Amino acid sequence: MTHLTTPSATDGTPTAGEAAVTVARLSGAAPARWTWGQLGLLVVLAVVVLFTVPNPSLAIGMLIYGLWAAGLNLLVGYGGLVSFGHALPFAWGGYAAGLTLLHVSSSAWLALLVAVVSMAVLSALVGAVCLRRTEVYFSMLTLAFAQLGFFIALQWDDLTGGDDGLAGIPVPTLWLPGTTVELNALRDPLTFFVVTAVLVLVVFAGLILYTESPMGRVLQAIRESEERARGCGYSTRLVQLATFVVAGAVAGLAGGLFAMLNNFVGLQPYWLLSGVVLIMVILGGRSSLFGPFLGAVVYLLLESTLSRYFASWQLIVGAIFVICVLAFPQGLWGLLTQTLPGLFRKRRRTR
């Protein structure tokens, strides 16, 4: 009878029974052979987008949103930390890059650098407060900071343009060894696409490395049992904070690119925008980095096509989302790497 102790003593670690239920969630969902293969998949996806998506700015937007979602998944999927405020770093990156281009220099490198570095610093501060708690408290705190950011952007309209948006951002120039190119998405979308794709690929590779590095592995261990990770000697908050900073910096980069794409930074309620990127992550699947990227592409495709024919297209998105969480917690990625291969295997066997 010694075992009828309260489960609360275990620091919220799922008991064996519960874990068995969730096992389907992760077991083998990210087969090791796919780890670096994701980079290849991303190249393929980028090429497919390049040749099939008829709207250039949508195509470029897919890369940017994809990167944003993949970065968020560091927190959501790998860290078990659901941020409800990931619009904040995206918007911040946009303002930082936009204001740099407007007032300092038209160098794309400088603008992006400012976006990334300033967002990393801000993330460290915000994260230090938000990560005092985990689970839903963390979500609520990130939401609160996003609301705070929205409020400041709205009120400080001398700087940000308020809800009218930050307009008139000049076309940036990109210095490359031996040459400089103009990043004008409207006049020369191909250059913009290629530059974005290369940047995204490099950062994506960095994200894969991060998840595969000792630090990234500890992050996943913390998601499984923070208590145990502490017992191994890890400062779990430090690892989570570092990840928060990385995710923030990546979102800042995405936001900066987005500002360059549009030469404009708009303001919209951040909790809505945070919700959209979260949908992309779940739709694509939480157990990989490529999944959220795919989720972003599919979501934008749904939005841009469905919305033209069906005013209540969000009903479909919502329903897909519910089905995803209920039946395919691994999202599209799980569907592609687990369910479909499983079906094929079965069919072959029955033959």
Place this chain on the structure above:
Amino acid sequence: MTEPILTAAGLDRSFGGIHAVNDVSLEIPQGALHAIIGPNGSGKTTLFNLITGHTRPSAGRVRFAGEDITGMPYSKVARKGLAKSYQITTVFPLLTVFENVRIAAQAAAHSYVFWRPADGIRAVVAHTEEVLERIGLAGERDVIASNLSHGDQRRLDLGIALATSPRLLLLDEPTAGMSPSETAATVELVKELNRDVTILMIEHKMDVILSIADRITVLHQGEKLFEGAPEDVKSHPRVQEVYLTGTL
């Protein structure tokens, strides 16, 4: 004689007026296999928590390897070489057995590395394999931890603690819920481990304790009732009175 690896002096902790641990002192010499016994509610687990930094003592100090660690956070204590295995199995449920141990194994030298793949660090991989070998789970290295049998999960729990290469290992009922054969295997394992690491354990099964511990502390209602060699415990009248009678 070298300094004891762990010294607890006058540890005290009360929860809302009730003394869970009352003026308990311990000295664990290097290489010992020290057991703590006591009926339910006698303060064993609280004592562990006071040592590991989970709970702050109301009074008293804890010294580990010549350093005052009183009130130090658990992760920092762990980094100093004090590892704990849990009464209620605590592993990383959705990671593979190998990864469970590897996480612990990399803690020593590669905690916060983010610029190279973890699987490429040879020393860590080798150490992980060695630990898996030792706890007898080498054959299950790619199994998801939560799919292991209860006994295997307990051994994995121990393995995680072991992989951090601790200088002192705290075991909280390592054989809880195990079948007799699993228990026997674990007893052998603990004995073997004790060859190169000091062990402090809580255990309920008296036969287990008597067969492996070289020194025993008996707790009763938060206070130290007795401390001595196993044979002395067996013969001590007060211990028999409060503890042995009826439980075996």
Place this chain on the structure above:
Amino acid sequence: MRGKSVGVAGAVLLLTACGGTVAGGGGGGGGGSDEPVRIGVITGLTGAYVQLGEEQRNGAELAVEQLGGQIGDRPIELIVRDDQLKPDVALREAQALVQEEQVDYLTGCVSAATTLAVNQIATQAGVPYIGTCQTEQLNRPPNYDADLTYHLAPTPSQAINAGSPFICDQLGRSVFLLMPDYAFGHEQEAAYKQAIPEQAGCTVVGTAYFPLGTTDFNPYIPTIEGSGAEVLVFGGAGRDQVSFLRQVDQFGLTDRFRTFLSIEDLSFDQELGFDLIDGTWAMAAFYWNVEDEGVQEYVDAYREAYGAPPGGYGVYLWNAINLIAASIEDGAETPEEFREFMEGKEVSLAQGEMTIRACDHQALAPIVILEGLAADEAESRGGDGQWGYREVVETLPGSEDYAPTCEEVQTEFQRAG
């Protein structure tokens, strides 16, 4: 077997699709003699102001239908896109319309944030953009592009300059302003604070802001009551307006204050109902029972097509399409020619007499002052028992007097460089 054919189909699709992708690059464009006229409409078809967006789509479609689907020999291709009231979506859709659909003109919007976003793309792409929502910013630096930007809706200050004499003369000489805390509200506040003191003996005795999305106006009641104002001017639209009027009515404030709504639309009125509208005043750039030939022609056609009278937002789109049509019939093919056609244009369209002045491409159109009616009143005054929520008590023709002078505009442009 199936897998293979899907693969082949995919490859074919991929190859054929190349034409209009990033990789494929842009195509021709430009206006030939029987090339279609492509007009892109971007408006909020989802989000808080759906009805206004739908209204705009209706106005545009009605205009195209009335034109018989073509201008001269050139067929009209109307492409309507939803911006969800989000600037980033507006940007994307604007880019899609410019790059993918190769539109010749862009128009539509219900909120300032999206109009500036669309204008940004239009000016970059060299496509004329005709803004259709109330904002001061569209034809001011840095947004205004003299070659491409036009604004058919009144700016808040135009409407307020026109309406302030009525407020002070007819409603009361002390005014309390309750304004939404975003650009639209700030612009209104500035305009009222300038226009009200210009009326003899009239003052603004208090101002309060309410944040975006406020539904609970109760905490504002004591401030309003304590202000000693005779007139309560409310600057919010849509849901804000509905919540606000419901709550001041429950507090009995509509009996003690003269409530004046800075912006009116039939779709809001429908949600308010006669009960709440009765005893309030409002201001609008269009109301369906204005006595004017042009207005009534539009209203009749609209009622016939959609079964209800139009609100105030479709009319801008109807006007925009008709202006584009007139310009093409006039021989204007390029943006430069369109500009020549538009600048200084005096026309009578669905809002009545209207001038588009040359210096900032701002339309100067009438503003109407409306008095809210009770249901029985509406019928007894010969109005419409179903839709006649308000009676036009004053019509102020479009005039430069209500807008900043062209000299003022010039200095502002110069200051901005």
Place this chain on the structure above:
Amino acid sequence: MGQLISQIVLGLVSGALLVLLALGLNLIFGLLEFINFSHGALYMVGAYVASYLAVATGSLWPALLVVPVVMALLGAGLERTIIRPMYGRDQVDALLLTFGLTYVLIEGVRMIAGSGGRRVSTPELLRFQVDLGIVRLPAYLLFVVVVVGLVVAGLHLFLRRTDVGLIVRAGIRDHVMIRALGVPFDRYRTLVFALGVAVAGIAGVLTGPITGVYPEMGADILILAFVVVVVGGMGSFWGAVVAGLLIGVVVSLTTLYASVYAGIVPFVLMILVMTFRPRGLLGAT
């Protein structure tokens, strides 16, 4: 001074509806450890049902009785179908599931009832103001406060005095123990979820005459209700009540002194509370 007091009174009144929403949310969280993000959307559905009933019957009164029942049934139905598989899974999954459900409910209502709002008139009987000396309040708002008070008292008695409540409260503390005792826990989970949704429905009915009824009405207030729950302490009954009233008053006072900040002040309050009392004002430690 008079204005200060009337501002506080109005804040309490505004807080009352928040309390109701937060309580439903908290009840579900407390027992089921389930974060119901769709609570706001369900509140909106309740308001819509009430608006149709009011048109059909010509009065709001029947809705006050019928809507909680309808919503309870809807809640039970949802619990049995899509909520139940979430137990034992991550809290995060619950959050995400109900997030998707919110979209479905809002868009569903939009398809059926249109995007425009619906009118709900203040009941004829309550169209007057009551002079409380310092502040004149609409009778309808006083009525709302009374109903909220009754619901709070009713829930409190239900949780304190009935066997069901006892089991529910015990279940909040210890699921395993309750199941070990052979209590049909699943049935109680359905009951609690239904009850939480019914309370949201009541809030929906009461809100109709104050703001009108429209598809997005649940979105903003839900976030505020979450803030209330977190500030009060998740799972704490009186925490939700105290925090709801507190936030009502704080927002009301901010409106008086610096109305621009009224929208942001609850979030600042939450950050402060989380920093200094991580478990919330009345949360268990």
